[in-house]
Amino acid sequence: MRKPWSTGKYSYATNGHILVRVLRRDEIPEREDAPPLYNVSHLFFKEPRTWLPAPVVSPQKPKECELCGGTGSVFYCPECDGEGDLEFENKYSRYTVTCDTCEGSRVVSKVVGAGDDGSKKRCDSCAGLGSRQDHKSVPIGDLYFSDVYLSWIAELPGAEIGLYCLGNPARFRFDGGEGLLMPRCKDDEDRWV
Numbered sequence: 001m002r003k004p005w006s007t008g009k010y011s012y013a014t015n016g017h018i019l020v021r022v023l024r025r026d027e028i029p030e031r032e033d034a035p036p037l038y039n040v041s042h043l044f045f046k047e048p049r050t051w052l053p054a055p056v057v058s059p060q061k062p063k064e065c066e067l068c069g070g071t072g073s074v075f076y077c078p079e080c081d082g083e084g085d086l087e088f089e090n091k092y093s094r095y096t097v098t099c100d101t102c103e104g105s106r107v108v109s110k111v112v113g114a115g116d117d118g119s120k121k122r123c124d125s126c127a128g129l130g131s132r133q134d135h136k137s138v139p140i141g142d143l144y145f146s147d148v149y150l151s152w153i154a155e156l157p158g159a160e161i162g163l164y165c166l167g168n169p170a171r172f173r174f175d176g177g178e179g180l181l182m183p184r185c186k187d188d189e190d191r192w193v
């Protein structure tokens with residue numbers, strides 16, 4: 001999803017929460033593994049109930065990922081499969097206990113017999129980026145959006161946000177392109193609505 005692609009008249013990029021498209025650029029190839037657009041492309045034809053100027057917001061700086069210490073990859077604990085706890089079940093009950101091997105941290109410093117990088121996996125906490133950016137919900141009208149993505153949009157020339165009802169992505173448009181943005185929950189949990 002992180003690689004841009006072209007199809008039809010447009011070139012696209014998305015991370016699953018925000019999608020942007022510009023008129024097709026020759027240097028961006030078509031891709032067979034491109035994310036499907038059938039459930040979003042019709043939204044570009046729907047007129048939002050209102051267009052508002054994109055607000056200027058300043059998100060927090062990215063923080064080093066605690067799980068991988070900024071390296072982007074980890075040895076997931078072999079005992080709990082990187083879950084941090086273990087479940088035991090019998091006929092009567094189910095127990096959850098903290099994993100002894102990783103003490104609940106989900107990762108270990110080394111897997112015996114795995115070689116230096118043998119079973120290192122991409123860190124799922126930061127998607128391998130080594131840093132995490134906390135998103136804060138910022139209200140626009142009666143909806144909430146990530147301050148991080150709003151700061152990206154605000155950098156685009158002439159950016160405006162178009163709102164629909166709850167449950168639909170918002171549209172945004174700027175000189176040179178347009179896009180879709182998922183609303184967030186009001187609270188600061190990492191949840192998207």
Ligand SMILES: [Zn+2]
Pocket residue numbers: 065066067068069070071072073123124125126127128129130131
């Ligand atoms: Zn990480």
Ligand SMILES: [Zn+2]
Pocket residue numbers: 077078079080081082083084085099100101102103104105106107
């Ligand atoms: Zn463990």
